[in-house]
Amino acid sequence: MKRQLNKIKVRILPALLCALTFAGCGFGHAASGEDGVTKEIFAMDTYMSLTAYGDTAGEAVGKAADKIHELDRMLSTGNEKSEVSVLNREGTVRFSDEAMKILLKSLDISDMTGGAFNPAVYPVMELWGFPSGSYRVPDRDEITAALDNINIQGIVISGSKVTAAEGMKLDFGGIAKGYASSAIMQVFEQYGVTSGIVSLGGNVQTLGTKPDGSLWRTAVRHPEDEGYIGVVNVQDKAVITSGGYERFFEEDGIRYHHIIDPSTGAPARSGLVSVTIISTDGALADGLSTALFIMGEDGAVSFWREHTGLFDFIIMDETGKIMVSEGIADAFESEYDYEIVRR
Numbered sequence: 001m002k003r004q005l006n007k008i009k010v011r012i013l014p015a016l017l018c019a020l021t022f023a024g025c026g027f028g029h030a031a032s033g034e035d036g037v038t039k040e041i042f043a044m045d046t047y048m049s050l051t052a053y054g055d056t057a058g059e060a061v062g063k064a065a066d067k068i069h070e071l072d073r074m075l076s077t078g079n080e081k082s083e084v085s086v087l088n089r090e091g092t093v094r095f096s097d098e099a100m101k102i103l104l105k106s107l108d109i110s111d112m113t114g115g116a117f118n119p120a121v122y123p124v125m126e127l128w129g130f131p132s133g134s135y136r137v138p139d140r141d142e143i144t145a146a147l148d149n150i151n152i153q154g155i156v157i158s159g160s161k162v163t164a165a166e167g168m169k170l171d172f173g174g175i176a177k178g179y180a181s182s183a184i185m186q187v188f189e190q191y192g193v194t195s196g197i198v199s200l201g202g203n204v205q206t207l208g209t210k211p212d213g214s215l216w217r218t219a220v221r222h223p224e225d226e227g228y229i230g231v232v233n234v235q236d237k238a239v240i241t242s243g244g245y246e247r248f249f250e251e252d253g254i255r256y257h258h259i260i261d262p263s264t265g266a267p268a269r270s271g272l273v274s275v276t277i278i279s280t281d282g283a284l285a286d287g288l289s290t291a292l293f294i295m296g297e298d299g300a301v302s303f304w305r306e307h308t309g310l311f312d313f314i315i316m317d318e319t320g321k322i323m324v325s326e327g328i329a330d331a332f333e334s335e336y337d338y339e340i341v342r343r
């Protein structure tokens with residue numbers, strides 16, 4: 001029996017984390033200034049802003065946009081022709097080299113996070129109505145049944161052929177934007193660009209420094225207020241945030257967001273409201289932002305201590321406490337109090 005929804009509220013925030021160096025987080029078309037060229041596009045269900053500096057900037061951002069659209073066509077669960085959709089529909093498909101790379105990276109991150117990151121969580125996302133927008137709170141039995149279909153052991157790879165067990169569906173939504181921002185950095189480099197910044201729905205990645213040699217100032221959005229948790233000064237880094245405030249619905253005053261804890265089949269309730277990962281590896285940063293959000297404070301901190309060389313974090317819990325890992329502390333500025341987490 002379907003439960004009646006008394007109150008449904010849906011909010012999708014387009015740009016969650018804006019590079020302060022941008023003229024806001026608006027959406028428009030290509031614009032150039034100070035040797036910089038910015039191209040704004042809509043892809044992967046979000047607004048994106050791509051900026052490069054130097055003589056080849058125009059060409060580079062054009063190719064970067066092409067790359068994003070190519071990845072979107074490959075990965076989108078909403079596009080029935082995408083490699084992922086074919087796999088989800090037919091149970092088997094030959095992946096392109098790049099789709100395979102993304103799958104292997106996802107499985108790696110799943111492994112290292114003890115399954116908190118799970119690229120096969122899509123059947124549970126569907127149950128809660130996130131892909132379709134027909135949001136609902138499922139029954140316990142439905143959740144139990146869906147959880148039978150998210151075991152990544154059911155994915156078999158043989159050469160380029162990928163086969164998934166019956167009932168399984170993959171979704172790279174937890175890693176795609178971070179993978180894409182890293183791919184853009186490579187495109188920029190191929191065109192000789194040494195200074196650039198992209199924001200893919202608020203997830204930022206930077207190449208080099210600003211043209212004047214100073215660091216990129218990247219703001220981390222506050223989950224509740226209009227303002228920012230703080231600003232992090234970086235170069236050659238991705239700054240990627242997961243938050244329960246990004247995409248959610250409400251029923252009977254309870255908020256249900258889009259980050260699913262694979263151990264419960266429900267939106268993660270870990271006590272964290274925002275997790276930002278800073279890393280040179282965009283795909284890793286994206287995957288870990290999702291995973292550490294699910295792990296909660298203690299899990300996130302001990303995970304970081306085991307992988308200090310790989311990334312840093314800025315996390316906020318539901319009481320408003322902000323914690324920043326040691327490696328990024330000197331680069332972080334905030335009007336709020338924050339704790340530095342030591343190795």
Ligand code: ADP
Nearest residue numbers: 116117118119121173174242246258259260290
């Ligand atoms: P966003 O994509 O809004 O920036 P995230 O990076 O946290 O936020 O990714 C959330 C997306 O990841 C969801 O929309 C869904 O597609 C996917 N997802 C949800 N839960 C998980 C999970 N436990 N592991 C991997 N991917 C997940």
Ligand code: MG
Nearest residue numbers: 174286287290
């Ligand atoms: Mg993520």
